[in-house]
Amino acid sequence: MTDDLKPRISMRGDEKDGHIRAIFFDFGGVVASLDRALLVAFEARHGLSEGSFIRALYTIPEWKAAELGEETEEAWLEAARRKLDELAGRPLPDFLEERSWMWRQLDRDVVSLIERLGTRYDVGLLSNATLRLEDELRGYHKIDGLFKVIVNSSRVGMAKPDARIYHLAAERIGVEPSACVHIDDLEQNVRGACEAGFHAVHYRGDFPALERDLRSLGVEWS
Numbered sequence: 001m002t003d004d005l006k007p008r009i010s011m012r013g014d015e016k017d018g019h020i021r022a023i024f025f026d027f028g029g030v031v032a033s034l035d036r037a038l039l040v041a042f043e044a045r046h047g048l049s050e051g052s053f054i055r056a057l058y059t060i061p062e063w064k065a066a067e068l069g070e071e072t073e074e075a076w077l078e079a080a081r082r083k084l085d086e087l088a089g090r091p092l093p094d095f096l097e098e099r100s101w102m103w104r105q106l107d108r109d110v111v112s113l114i115e116r117l118g119t120r121y122d123v124g125l126l127s128n129a130t131l132r133l134e135d136e137l138r139g140y141h142k143i144d145g146l147f148k149v150i151v152n153s154s155r156v157g158m159a160k161p162d163a164r165i166y167h168l169a170a171e172r173i174g175v176e177p178s179a180c181v182h183i184d185d186l187e188q189n190v191r192g193a194c195e196a197g198f199h200a201v202h203y204r205g206d207f208p209a210l211e212r213d214l215r216s217l218g219v220e221w222s
Contacts, residue, residue, distance in 0.1 A: 020199065020219050021179040023117055024151075024169055025110070026160075027127035029185030030203050031143075033107040046088050056083040066130050069154035073130040106141060109207040114146050116221040126169045126182060128153040128160050128189075149173050160184070161192020170198075181217060183210065 025031050043052055057063060062079035065071035085091050117123050125147045127133060133152050137144040144150065151169045153159035158168070170177045177197035184190050185203050193200035201213045 019179065020121065020181055020217055021175045022122040022124060022170070022173045023219065024124045024126040024180060024182045025114065026184040026189065027125060027129060027133065030183055031107060031110055031125070033105050033205065035105045046092055048088055052084065052087045056080045056087060067128045067153045067159045069131070069157055073132055076130070104140065111143060113221070118146060120221060121219070122148045122173050122175065124149040124151065124169060124173050126151045126160070126165070130154050160189040163192060163196040166193055166196035166198055181214070181219065
């Protein structure tokens with residue numbers, strides 16, 4: 001983590017305990033981990049270069065529209081299919097079937113941490129996602145009850161790293177931005193959180209480092 005992405009600490013001595021009141025988690029890349037073995041196998045099976053799958057899904061204009069609720073998930077996935085076909089040089093008929101499991105691997109360490117944090121802090125989910133997110137959390141993962149608030153970009157018409165979505169998240173959970181932490185796997189979203197007045201942790205899949213970063217902000221759990 002570069003110096004400007006380290007957790008921002010703004011605690012006076014008498015505020016150390018209880019200064020942080022709310023902790024927000026991103027979904028894909030933090031709460032749910034990418035199954036990289038399956039991803040690599042998919043790309044190898046279809047002769048795609050490394051990173052093609054993610055580029056096809058998340059760097060196309062249709063994704064930007066879908067995460068703001070301006071495009072349907074179906075239209076986004078069809079555009080991603082076309083992009084993957086273009087990258088592969090031929091149709092890939094199994095794309096939509098294989099995509100379904102990409103974010104369905106919960107990071108059990110992170111989920112356990114959320115459960116423990118929830119006894120002392122307000123915990124929220126702040127995610128750039130499609131309208132399917134809430135159904136996935138409730139119906140498939142069954143973890144929607146872990147979060148006091150769920151802020152889904154496609155439902156509020158704004159997306160990270162726009163400062164407005166962080167301010168909305170803080171408002172909905174009922175605390176000032178300076179009393180919030182946001183944990184995200186994408187650098188631009190970590191920067192956005194800091195610019196919105198949040199504390200922020202850049203999570204790269206190193207769970208012990210996540211615990212250390214949170215403790216450095218005065219966040220404690222049993």
